[in-house]
Amino acid sequence: xxxxxxxxxxxxxxxxxxxxxxxxxxxxxxxxxxxxxxxxxxxxxxxxxxxxxxxxxxxxxxxxxxxxxxxxxxxxxxxxxxxxxxxxxxxxxxxxxxxxxxxxxxxxxxxxxxxxxxxxxxxxxxxxxxxxxxxxxxxxxxxxxxxxxxxxxxxxxxxxxxxxxxxxxxxxxxxxxxxxxxxxxxxxxxxxxxxxxxxxxxxxxxxxxxxxxxxxxxxxxxxxxxxxxxxxxxxxxxxxxxxxxxxxxxxxxxxxxxxxxxxxxxxxxxxxxxxxxxxxxxxxxxxxxxxxxxxxxxxxxxxxxxxxxxxxx
Amino acid sequence: xxxxxxxxxxxxxxxxxxxxxxxxxxxxxxxxxxxxxxxxxxxxxxxxxxxxxxxxxxxxxxxxxxxxxxxxxxxxxxxxxxxxxxxxxxxxxxxxxxxxxxxxxxxxxxxxxxxxxxxxxxxxxxxxxxxxxxxxxxxxxxxxxxxxxxxxxxxxxxxxxxxxxxxxxxxxxxxxxxxxxxxxxxxxxxxxxxxxxxxxxxxxxxxxxxxxxxxxxxxxxxxxxxxxxxxxxxxxxxxxxxxxxxxxxxxxxxxxxxxxxxxxxxxxxxxxxxxxxxxxxxxxxxxxxxxxxxxxxxxxxxxxxxxxxxxxx
Amino acid sequence: xxxxxxxxxxxxxxxxxxxxxxxxxxxxxxxxxxxxxxxxxxxxxxxxxxxxxxxxxxxxxxxxxxxxxxxxxxxxxxxxxxxxxxxxxxxxxxxxxxxxxxxxxxxxxxxxxxxxxxxxxxxxxxxxxxxxxxxxxxxxxxxxxxxxxxxxxxxxxxxxxxxxxxxxxxxxxxxxxxxxxxxxxxxxxxxxxxxxxxxxxxxxxxxxxxxxxxxxxxxxxxxxxxxxxxxxxxxxxxxxxxxxxxxxxxxxxxxxxxxxxxxxxxxxxxxxxxxxxxxxxxxxxxxxxxxxxxxxxxxxxxxxxxxxxxxxx
Numbered sequence: 029x030x031x032x033x034x035x036x037x038x039x040x041x042x043x044x045x046x047x048x049x050x051x052x053x054x055x056x057x058x059x060x061x062x063x064x065x066x067x068x069x070x071x072x073x074x075x076x077x078x079x080x081x082x083x084x085x086x087x088x089x090x091x092x093x094x095x096x097x098x099x100x101x102x103x104x105x106x107x108x109x110x111x112x113x114x115x116x117x118x119x120x121x122x123x124x125x126x127x128x129x130x131x132x133x134x135x136x137x138x139x140x141x142x143x144x145x146x147x148x149x150x151x152x153x154x155x156x157x158x159x160x161x162x163x164x165x166x167x168x169x170x171x172x173x174x175x176x177x178x179x180x181x182x183x184x185x186x187x188x189x190x191x192x193x194x195x196x197x198x199x200x201x202x203x204x205x206x207x208x209x210x211x212x213x214x215x216x217x218x219x220x221x222x223x224x225x226x227x228x229x230x231x232x233x234x235x236x237x238x239x240x241x242x243x244x245x246x247x248x249x250x251x252x253x254x255x256x257x258x259x260x261x262x263x264x265x266x267x268x269x270x271x272x273x274x275x276x277x278x279x280x281x282x283x284x285x286x287x288x289x290x291x292x293x294x295x296x297x298x299x300x301x302x303x304x305x306x307x308x309x310x311x312x313x314x315x316x317x318x319x320x321x322x323x324x325x326x327x328x329x330x331x332x333x334x335x336x337x338x339x340x341x
Numbered sequence: 342x343x344x345x346x347x348x349x350x351x352x353x354x355x356x357x358x359x360x361x362x363x364x365x366x367x368x369x370x371x372x373x374x375x376x377x378x379x380x381x382x383x384x385x386x387x388x389x390x391x392x393x394x395x396x397x398x399x400x401x402x403x404x405x406x407x408x409x410x411x412x413x414x415x416x417x418x419x420x421x422x423x424x425x426x427x428x429x430x431x432x433x434x435x436x437x438x439x440x441x442x443x444x445x446x447x448x449x450x451x452x453x454x455x456x457x458x459x460x461x462x463x464x465x466x467x468x469x470x471x472x473x474x475x476x477x478x479x480x481x482x483x484x485x486x487x488x489x490x491x492x493x494x495x496x497x498x499x500x501x502x503x504x505x506x507x508x509x510x511x512x513x514x515x516x517x518x519x520x521x522x523x524x525x526x527x528x529x530x531x532x533x534x535x536x537x538x539x540x541x542x543x544x545x546x547x548x549x550x551x552x553x554x555x556x557x558x559x560x561x562x563x564x565x566x567x568x569x570x571x572x573x574x575x576x577x578x579x580x581x582x583x584x585x586x587x588x589x590x591x592x593x594x595x596x597x598x599x600x601x602x603x604x605x606x607x608x609x610x611x612x613x614x615x616x617x618x619x620x621x622x623x624x625x626x627x628x629x630x631x632x633x634x635x636x637x638x639x640x641x642x643x644x645x646x647x648x649x650x651x652x653x654x
Numbered sequence: 655x656x657x658x659x660x661x662x663x664x665x666x667x668x669x670x671x672x673x674x675x676x677x678x679x680x681x682x683x684x685x686x687x688x689x690x691x692x693x694x695x696x697x698x699x700x701x702x703x704x705x706x707x708x709x710x711x712x713x714x715x716x717x718x719x720x721x722x723x724x725x726x727x728x729x730x731x732x733x734x735x736x737x738x739x740x741x742x743x744x745x746x747x748x749x750x751x752x753x754x755x756x757x758x759x760x761x762x763x764x765x766x767x768x769x770x771x772x773x774x775x776x777x778x779x780x781x782x783x784x785x786x787x788x789x790x791x792x793x794x795x796x797x798x799x800x801x802x803x804x805x806x807x808x809x810x811x812x813x814x815x816x817x818x819x820x821x822x823x824x825x826x827x828x829x830x831x832x833x834x835x836x837x838x839x840x841x842x843x844x845x846x847x848x849x850x851x852x853x854x855x856x857x858x859x860x861x862x863x864x865x866x867x868x869x870x871x872x873x874x875x876x877x878x879x880x881x882x883x884x885x886x887x888x889x890x891x892x893x894x895x896x897x898x899x900x901x902x903x904x905x906x907x908x909x910x911x912x913x914x915x916x917x918x919x920x921x922x923x924x925x926x927x928x929x930x931x932x933x934x935x936x937x938x939x940x941x942x943x944x945x946x947x948x949x950x951x952x953x954x955x956x957x958x959x960x961x962x963x964x965x966x967x
Contacts, residue, residue, distance in 0.1 A: 038391065046391070090414055100431065120465060120483075121640055138451050138509060140450075140468035140486070156451070156468075156469045156487060158467065158469060158473075158486035158487065161378050174486075174505070176487055176504035176505060176542075178485075178504070188515045193505075193507055194504040194542035196501065197485070197541060198501075198503060198541040200561070200581065202561060207561055208577045208595045210559060230543050231543075232505075232542040232543050232564035232582075251571075254542075254564050254565050254600075256582070270583070271602060272565075272582055272583050274581075290601055290618070291618070308601075308619055322619055323357070323647055328652055332654055333650060333653060336653045336654070337650075
């Protein structure tokens with residue numbers, strides 16, 4: 029799609045440039061030929077260094093762009109991004125390359141492997157598994173029955189994913205109209221699952237809106253866990269059943285999240301943090317330790333608070 | 342089944358009527374030829390206007406029935422309903438009509454489409470999807486891998502349902518014997534999903550016991566959500582991951598439920614209500630606003646309470 | 655595997671015995687020919703009566719073994735067990751015996767039935783269902799679409815399992831290295847689901863590490879529930895949506911767990927206990943009653959506490 033066509037589609041005036049735009053990305057990640065956006069002023073400092081060819085942003089911020097980067101002025105940049113995202117969404121099938129399956133890999137007859145897939149050696153792809161277009165899978169991987177891996181995801185070696193888990197479903201992102209309607213922000217990123225990860229049954233890991241949701245090597249996720257778009261789960265972290273992460277939250281290495289615990293979005297959780305069962309994190313944690321409760325506090329304090337509360341009775 | 346046979350089966354004496362009973366329903370929804378029941382005295386006022394041909398109810402309430410409506414007297418009406426519900430349960434396959442698939446619709450070879458199904462145009466029905474008997478699906482719908490839609494459900498246009506989600510599974514309803522056993526109340530209703538709804542991965546939406554569970558147009562549901570039987574999710578509502586509704590709860594339009602929040606059954610939640618993450622609703626909400634906590638309170642009060650609690654330490 | 659080979663593999667010196675070891679088990683359950691272990695001193699009293707042929711344990715405890723039971727001395731017995739467990743893990747396919755399907759049982763064409771399976775009469779095994787090696791299923795069972803039953807599980811009669819549920823996925827068990835890596839403890843047990851159990855959609859029930867996870871007769875489990883390895887759910891118990899049990903917890907008969915409630919691992923919960931929605935159990939409950947909150951307390955006390963808290967405002 030040419031830039032002037034995008035500008036016309038979004039109702040941004042004064043843009044006549046015929047450069048071909050091949051994708052959307054964040055200010056930080058965008059490369060030449062991509063379009064980016066500024067919808068939250070806390071990312072304003074990233075305008076200066078962006079490699080994007082064009083940026084959708086409020087008119088009042090256009091002067092902050094580096095020279096050579098074209099501004100598409102919008103009163104509602106996030107809505108503009110949502111509307112445009114549909115044009116860059118990939119269909120579920122888009123490859124002509126027959127899948128490549130490594131030696132010793134068993135694919136059950138009812139598994140569905142799309143084109144463009146590469147699966148390494150000695151894997152087991154069980155019944156009802158779906159492996160989407162262009163997915164890459166390493167060696168010695170087992171996908172138990174009815175696992176679904178959406179297009180473009182990357183799975184390392186010695187990964188085990190139990191029945192019914194979903195890797196790469198759309199993140200939950202919408203722009204909202206003044207009339208209270210929700211306009212889908214198409215989720216064009218993927219999920220990367222590194223080596224030696226195990227994932228339980230009926231867990232859901234959303235793909236990134238741009239870039240990747242990442243589960244780093246050696247992490248272990250239990251059943252019925254929610255991982256939002258663009259999260260990063262650090263190396264050797266453990267998430268116990270029914271815990272969840274909202275979008276863009278980053279766990280350091282060796283974080284432990286107890287059963288039914290959760291973290292809100294856009295947080296950083298320090299390495300070696302342990303979150304007790306049912307705890308709820310709403311602010312970043314800068315120092316490893318044991319935390320409990322909702323609102324979250326040091327586990328020792330939580331115990332003290334419960335003792336105080338018991339005395340009220 | 343003729344009414345006298347039902348009476349005999351349930352042990353209700355004195356009923357000889359040979360009218361054919363074709364189904365069960367609530368007092369309010371029942372039509373001529375259907376049987377209804379009174380098991381909770383709070384619905385007593387609905388006896389007067391019922392169109393049911395017969396009603397199962399305690400002997401002491403029989404005089405409240407309109408003339409022409411036949412009473413089946415039972416000491417345990419709810420148990421009688423459970424026992425009878427099995428007779429009206431439909432099998433998973435019951436149609437001879439080959440499915441009708443619209444133009445431009447792609448059905449993957451491992452999808453299973455039962456008889457009686459109608460699917461509109463330009464849909465994508467991916468691998469491992471199950472579409473039950475007599476299901477109706479509109480246009481431009483995508484059902485991602487391994488979605489299951491139980492019989493009789495109705496899905497509008499431009500609906501997206503992510504992998505592993507289940508639409509129309511049985512609601513969780515049982516009558517209990519004095520010995521502590523649970524007798525299944527067969528769930529003979531359906532789910533209606535209106536236009537422009539998106540549903541995440543591994544979410545479960547139960548069918549209604551009678552009538553319909555309804556997800557109204559433009560609503561967006563995230564992953565791993567629970568919707569109990571006979572709920573109504575209002576237009577443009579948003580439910581974030583791992584939230585849940587018990588049976589028969591009604592959300593108004595533009596309700597937002599945060600992650601891991603929940604509402605008990607048989608509640609009404611006012612339009613434009615926002616429930617913070619992890620909040621728990623146990624009483625109806627009559628006025629939109631922002632609420633938190635369990636027990637639920639206004640979000641401002643919850644913040645104040647947390648500040649007070651922090652001072653105890 | 656011969657015992658001296660195991661000793662060599664685990665680095666336990668001084669064991670030359672050539673006895674064939676055919677499996678691993680707990681001290682209490684092990685039979686002759688099996689190897690057991692002591693990794694938690696609270697099980698020390700079970701050393702005395704064990705029928706195991708050999709036991710992995712710290713050198714300081716070796717003198718507590720009955721005569722004739724061979725000690726494999728390890729500084730890290732749990733890690734030794736994890737390392738060894740892989741050798742006793744069964745592959746997903748290991749039988750040459752064609753499945754036996756009873757009269758009147760309908761198996762959809764996309765269901766996958768492994769060898770060694772026996773299914774009784776009048777069952778319905780719907781599309782996308784996976785039934786693993788050597789699984790036994792009784793009569794009048796319905797497995798809704800995309801249910802997965804892992805190898806060796808046993809399902810009684812008149813059991814209904816709704817779409818997407820997973821029976822027998824690996825329990826969540828790892829030994830941890832000093833460098834913070836997690837070594838999988840292969841889960842070689844099964845799940846037993848007794849007669850007249852109903853299980854909702856997208857629920858996950860893990861197999862036992864050794865022995866069985868058991869759902870006793872007449873129990874009813876709702877959607878999106880987590881059952882950890884080696885749990886026992888008592889007769890006629892009810893678990894409402896999104897509730898969960900960590901490993902090795904035992905519910906007595908007629909326990910009711912409300913929505914989003916949970917219990918930690920290795921607990922006993924007395925018969926006829928009711929746990930309110932969202933309650934969290936961290937200690938065993940010895941007396942039936944109604945409990946609420948997290949930390950858990952008698953429901954009456956919880957109500958009193960909430961009233962006190964409201965007065966703080």
